[in-house]
Amino acid sequence: MIKVGTSTLIHQNSKVRLAVIDKLAHVMSTLKKDGKDVILVSSGAIGVGMGVLHLDSRPVKISQQQAVAAIGQAELIQIYNEALHKYGMCAAQMLITKDVIDYPESHTNVMNNFQALLSMPNAIPIVNENDAITVSELDHLTKFGDNDQLSAIVTNLVDADLLIMLSDIDGFYTANPLKVPDAKLIDRVKTIGPDIIAAAGGHGTKFGTGGMTTKLKAAERILKHNQQMVLANGKDPDIIFNILSGDMVGTLFTKI
Ligand SMILES: Nc1ncnc2c1ncn2[C@@H]1O[C@H](COP(=O)(O)OP(=O)(O)O)[C@@H](O)[C@H]1O
Numbered sequence: 001m002i003k004v005g006t007s008t009l010i011h012q013n014s015k016v017r018l019a020v021i022d023k024l025a026h027v028m029s030t031l032k033k034d035g036k037d038v039i040l041v042s043s044g045a046i047g048v049g050m051g052v053l054h055l056d057s058r059p060v061k062i063s064q065q066q067a068v069a070a071i072g073q074a075e076l077i078q079i080y081n082e083a084l085h086k087y088g089m090c091a092a093q094m095l096i097t098k099d100v101i102d103y104p105e106s107h108t109n110v111m112n113n114f115q116a117l118l119s120m121p122n123a124i125p126i127v128n129e130n131d132a133i134t135v136s137e138l139d140h141l142t143k144f145g146d147n148d149q150l151s152a153i154v155t156n157l158v159d160a161d162l163l164i165m166l167s168d169i170d171g172f173y174t175a176n177p178l179k180v181p182d183a184k185l186i187d188r189v190k191t192i193g194p195d196i197i198a199a200a201g202g203h204g205t206k207f208g209t210g211g212m213t214t215k216l217k218a219a220e221r222i223l224k225h226n227q228q229m230v231l232a233n234g235k236d237p238d239i240i241f242n243i244l245s246g247d248m249v250g251t252l253f254t255k256i
């Protein structure tokens with residue numbers, strides 16, 4: 001399971017980092033051809049939509065955010081598809097809502113779909129929250145909130161071996177390196193205690209949401225299910241090969 005954040009996919013000037021997406025497509029296709037099950041959770045709908053519409057900042061109104069996401073998601077999946085086609089693969093768009101964990105029938109349906117897609121030799125499921133329709137109000141709760149937690153939930157659902165979380169930073173540091181330049185990289189985290197929570201700050205770029213706080217919540221969920229997560233820098237997606245070869249890169253969240 002791979003999760004890639006908006007700040008890895010989009011430059012500060014709102015242009016999509018096509019080279020990163022191309023490399024990610026190459027890595028995922030190679031793994032798939034090697035017989036591995038690959039699922040990508042990709043953010044970027046709102047960020048890409050902002051670029052298409054030439055917006056400098058994320059709209060405040062929810063209906064406007066949903067509209068931007070609807071436009072951006074279509075563009076994003078098209079970019080992934082163009083990249084994947086070069087390597088003989090195609091994107092399978094999975095836009096999901098919190099229903100898949102709240103309602104057994106939705107859960108069964110999404111699991112059946114993941115199983116069918118994983119058994120296909122050329123399909124790469126690309127998951128995002130269905131931002132165009134999700135809401136979070138009163139008793140109508142269909143929203144996950146952020147893709148860090150969504151990726152941990154999907155990792156639990158499909159019982160994946162590993163969640164590789166790609167961001168714009170080399171791993172989890174003793175403090176936000178943007179604010180504390182001599183912060184140190186922590187290479188392994190076994191429990192999410194108060195010291196770890198205190199080290200987590202907010203997002204880095206105008207596109208990121210949640211920063212380290214939501215990544216730690218995701219890691220907590222992963223550890224609770226006895227799974228593992230690596231947080232690493234996605235600027236060169238070949239890092240996925242290093243992680244899978246057991247190289248010490250980024251931060252490994254593991255109980256053992
Ligand atoms: N302790 C920390 N270690 C590493 N990064 C941190 C920490 N606290 C806050 N951050 C910030 O979190 C950012 C990554 O989160 P975010 O911007 O939401 O990215 P993404 O789009 O990948 O989800 C980093 O760029 C960094 O500025």
Ligand SMILES: N[C@@H](CCC(=O)OP(=O)(O)O)C(=O)O
Pocket residue numbers: 004005006007042043044045046047069128129131145146147148207208209210211
């Ligand atoms: N679903 C939203 C992403 C929300 C999100 O968590 O973004 P990020 O912090 O960049 O992983 C989108 O596609 O814009």
